[in-house]
Amino acid sequence: MPANRPMARLEWVMLLSLAAVWGGSFFFNEIAVRELPVFTVVLSRVALAAIILLALLHLRGERMPRGRAVWLAFFGMGLINNAIPFSLIVWGQQHIASGVASILNASTPLFTVLLAHLLTQDERLTGGKIAGVIVGFAGVAVMFGADALRDLGAQAVAQLLCLGAAVSYAFAGIYGRRFRAMGITPMSTATGQVIASSLLLMPMVMVIDQPWTLPLPSPAALGALLGVAAISTALAYVLYFRILATAGATNLLLVTFLIPVSAILLGTLFLGEVLLPRHLAGMALIGCGLAAIDGRMWKAACGAFAR
Template identity: 30%
Template sequence: MTSDQDPATARHPKFASAGLFVLVSVLWGVPYLFNDIALQQIGPLWIAAVRVAIAGLALGPLLLRDGRWRSIVERWPSLLLLAVVEVALPFTLIAMGQRTVPSGTTGVLIALEPIFVALIALWLTRGRDMTVTGWAGLAVGILGVITLLGLDLTGPGALLIVAAALSYAIGATSIPHLFPDTDSLTIAAAMILLATPILLLVALLSEPFVLPSPETWTALVVLGLACSAAGFTAFFSLIKRATPTTASITIYVSPIVSLGAGIVVLGERATLSEGIGCALILIGAALVLRRKATPDLNDDVAADRAPQRADQA
């Protein structure tokens, strides 16, 4: 046991991993609920900008440790690209899409990310590495999307959220190639800091600013500190204590949390067709992730290179 380990955590590693798993699933399942709350008063661009600014204030000091700030100076073009596709663009698209899409459905549509990652990998490898399970997951997930997009309930906003999931996937597949030797938490802090001025400028030029009420401020603080900053920290800790494969399961557990939160807190109602579409997407994501969990996977190496995003939210 190293000197910086908590004795209780060291004695009960499985308990600690289970707790982190639940924490990450909750933190990345509720942001859509708080987006809905904030949207009642302020615009989607300001929600994305303020949320990222708060997360940046929390994670920014990490870059001062061990000279991590040099990553921004030395790799700023790559980090800027990542800040756009992993933070600025998806956060904005999600908030805009939620003006017409329920929070629970939003969480499920974001679970398309591993399916998009598989499609990108399929395109890059021309299908050489795709297994029967992978093909089945893609087919089931796409069927779920078709089912959901055919509902009047989702409207055009669903396309924006699907685009956000695609943007997340592009960033996720880019991280191992752009930053093979950089730890994920440093990447997360750097890209959030770079995304902050971009989103603030876009919001200033595009939307009028309305002074948030205490309830809206609470939602924004939860989005920034809990769902983004704490969510990242907990996710990276889970990868270290368990495996990237175990951590990736949160991708299709958190949508269940978002569905439950929307029903319990906001009184959202899920139709039978919507439930079928959501179930198909989650099953498809599970099959795609199962395809990745091959017996010869080196989890220690994957932990250092695991593609991460600022929220799954």
């Protein structure tokens, strides 16, 4: 894996593009969930993405790995990296704005550093990370507001669901380390997990949503499903693994700072969403916490002060 280094112009373009397409997933979810139930939205996302990624694998000349252990790992990853967090976020977006959901999702690294300390041997908490976690969770508390302590209403529950998605993503980040040790290529991992999550979600859609009983979705809802699958999932995975291979995991962490920006812009411009001052304050604190965890901004500031 490449060491932490300044990114080239093309890598910055890919990083900004990844932030835009991942931020777009909250925008597409907001449109689709107005007409379709949660599990139908999520299954459409992962199933269409699976078809696209399988086609890309074929064009690359790769084949999906076989073996019981590999596919058990794919199902584990599909559950905690796709099925659970996607469903929780879409559920939450029934009651909160897409921008708010994206800000809460940006807390994923806060949970990741805590879980990595508990579950791994090589990613321990440092003073900077502890400070980052404290500041970041202070931002989460500000976003919830004092009213949530008195009345756990629909909005507070929706925010908790989005935080649950962030926890699930954090577990997935640690769980996913095994695929490299198993010798599975990143694109095969991405494809395997969306195939597995599609199979996991299919029975729930058939039993709970019964999509054949639903009215035909509007062109806007169908376009949103296609967008979240093709752009915010399939294309996002291609960009993700390309940046990971060329710029490394540390530089890739920067995308966490940028996703809420694109989600908020799309929600404000096209959905008429308005964020409250506490949401913006919470985003600022979460951003400061992520900066402390990342460490580079702090080191650059210290270096400039020393000069």
